[in-house]
Amino acid sequence: CTPGPRLRLRCGPELELSGEAVALLPAGDGSEPRGGALVAEAALNSVHVKVWALGPPHRWGASSGCWHAVLDANMSTETTGHWQVRGLALWHNKPGPQVHAVLA
Secondary structure, eight states, rough: OOOOOOOOOOOSOOOOOOOEEEEEEETTSSTTTOOOOOEEEOTTSSSSEEEEEEEGGTTTSSSSSSEEEEEEEEOOOOOOOOOEEEEEEEEEETTTOOOEEEEE
């Protein structure tokens, strides 16, 4: 398997993603056109998932940066076998955003 081209999100300053699976969730309930977003990424040959928060556009020029790491986690508690990410999703939930990965 040869790696494909890297994905590029053109939202403010660039963030290079190393994963092949990407999920995007607009901030809030999606009704705010000026809100930020959450971006999840995962490599298809592992169970490691990273989630980044993208600040709203009016903060893109700020010196503090607009990308912030939210989650860097192993999605499997299983220690035997070889699991791989086959799907990735982000969605809103009452307690807060959730990331879900389909492993096989």
